[in-house]
Amino acid sequence: MISTAGLSRRFRAPDGDEVHAVRGIDLSVAQGETVAVLGPNGAGKSTLMRMLSTLLPPTGGTARVAGFDVRTQAPLVRERIGYVGQGNGAGHTQRALDEVVTQGRIYGLDRAAARARATELLSVLGLEQLARRRTQAMSGGQRRRLDLAIGLVHLPALMFLDEPTTGLDPQNRNNLWDHITAMRRRSGMTVVFSTHYLEEADQQADRIVIIDHGRVIAEGTPTQLKQRHVGDRLTLETTDHASAERLRGLIAGMDGVGTVTRQGDAVTGQVADGRTALPGVIAAARDQEITVVAAETRLPTLDDVFLELTGRSLRDAAGRPGTGTEDSDRAPEKVA
Ligand SMILES: Nc1ncnc2c1ncn2[C@@H]1O[C@H](COP(=O)(O)OP(=O)(O)OP(=O)(O)O)[C@@H](O)[C@H]1O
Structure with a gap:
C-alpha cells in the first residue's frame, strides 16, 4: 500500500538556514496494516505524512502510495486516501452534515450518495445529534470526530491520521479508536497514524516506526521492539x-x-x-x-525502547513544541 525509497524533504527557512526534516526514509506498509509513527517534536512525522498524502512534494527519493507515485500521479493517490491533519476542524464553517456532504461531492459522489454516506458516518461517529450544528459550536472532541468523518467520506483504502487524539480526554480518545477500529474491520482500511501517546501506539498499531531527526531509527511490532531493543x-x-x-x-x-x-x-x-x-x-x-x-x-514499555535508542525519554522529548520556522510552501492541511 505504501513503499518509499530514500524519501527526503528539505525546507529553506526564511533566515536562509536549511532544515532537513526527512532524511532518506525507506518504508513499506502492507494493505490492511495499522502503523504508528512515533518520534519527538520536530522528528519529521508530519512532514512524512504530508508527503505521502501529496500535500507536500518530496525534495528527494520516491514514494508510491495506493499504487501510484505521489509526485507524478498525485490526483490518483488522493482519490484513494483520506488525511486528517492536526488542524482540528479549524477551517470548517458550515453545519456538520453539510461539511461532510461537501467533501463527498468534491470526491465525485452524487448528492444522494454523499448525503447517505455523510449521515451514516455521523451516526457511526456518534455525531448524529449534532448534524445541524455549526462546527464553531462543537467541542474539540466533536470536531475531531467530524474531521474523521470528512476524511472517511469517500471510503478511502488508506487513511493518514496526524495526531488524531491530541487534546482529547481519555474517554473521547477511546471512542475515536473504537470508531476507527470498526471501520478497519468493515472495509480492511490501511491506517497510518502519528501520536505522542505511547500507550495508544502500543494498543492500536500492528507495527511501530520510530523516527528521530528525520530518520527511521527502529521499526517492528510493539513486542519485537521491546524484545529487540530492551528485553x-x-x-x-x-x-x-x-x-x-x-x-x-x-x-x-x-x-x-x-x-x-x-x-x-x-x-x-x-x-x-x-x-x-x-x-x-x-x-x-x-x-x-x-x-x-x-x-x-x-515487559518494557515503548518509552524504555525510545530511551534505549536515543538516550532520551519520548515523554520528555515530546514535551516541547516544535522549534522550526515556517516557509511559504506549507500546504493546506486537507486533501480536497
Ligand atoms: N514548512 C516548513 N518550513 C520550514 N521548516 C519546516 C516546515 N515544516 C516543518 N519544518 C521543520 O521540519 C522539521 C520536522 O517537522 P515536522 O512537523 O515534520 O515534525 P513532527 O515530528 O511532526 O513534530 P510534531 O510532533 O511537533 O508534530 C522541524 O524542524 C520543523 O520545524
Whole structure:
C-alpha cells in the first residue's frame, strides 16, 4: 500500500538556514496494516505524512502510495486516501452534515450518495445529534470526530491520521479508536497514524516506526521492539541493601544480562527473556547465600525502547513544541 525509497524533504527557512526534516526514509506498509509513527517534536512525522498524502512534494527519493507515485500521479493517490491533519476542524464553517456532504461531492459522489454516506458516518461517529450544528459550536472532541468523518467520506483504502487524539480526554480518545477500529474491520482500511501517546501506539498499531531527526531509527511490532531493543526487566527483591548490592554484582557478571540497577533492597537487570533467565539467577543467588524474597519479570514499555535508542525519554522529548520556522510552501492541511 505504501513503499518509499530514500524519501527526503528539505525546507529553506526564511533566515536562509536549511532544515532537513526527512532524511532518506525507506518504508513499506502492507494493505490492511495499522502503523504508528512515533518520534519527538520536530522528528519529521508530519512532514512524512504530508508527503505521502501529496500535500507536500518530496525534495528527494520516491514514494508510491495506493499504487501510484505521489509526485507524478498525485490526483490518483488522493482519490484513494483520506488525511486528517492536526488542524482540528479549524477551517470548517458550515453545519456538520453539510461539511461532510461537501467533501463527498468534491470526491465525485452524487448528492444522494454523499448525503447517505455523510449521515451514516455521523451516526457511526456518534455525531448524529449534532448534524445541524455549526462546527464553531462543537467541542474539540466533536470536531475531531467530524474531521474523521470528512476524511472517511469517500471510503478511502488508506487513511493518514496526524495526531488524531491530541487534546482529547481519555474517554473521547477511546471512542475515536473504537470508531476507527470498526471501520478497519468493515472495509480492511490501511491506517497510518502519528501520536505522542505511547500507550495508544502500543494498543492500536500492528507495527511501530520510530523516527528521530528525520530518520527511521527502529521499526517492528510493539513486542519485537521491546524484545529487540530492551528485553525483559527482571527484578529480584532481597532482605537488605547489602544483599542487594552483592546480588547486583552477581547478576551484572552473568552472561546475557544488560544494564543492572539497584533500588533499595531490589535489583533489576535487562535480560532477553525473563522467564528463561529467572531460575539461573535464583540458583546463583542461593549459591552465594543471598536470600531472594520476591521476583518478577516485566515487559518494557515503548518509552524504555525510545530511551534505549536515543538516550532520551519520548515523554520528555515530546514535551516541547516544535522549534522550526515556517516557509511559504506549507500546504493546506486537507486533501480536497
Ligand atoms: N514548512 C516548513 N518550513 C520550514 N521548516 C519546516 C516546515 N515544516 C516543518 N519544518 C521543520 O521540519 C522539521 C520536522 O517537522 P515536522 O512537523 O515534520 O515534525 P513532527 O515530528 O511532526 O513534530 P510534531 O510532533 O511537533 O508534530 C522541524 O524542524 C520543523 O520545524
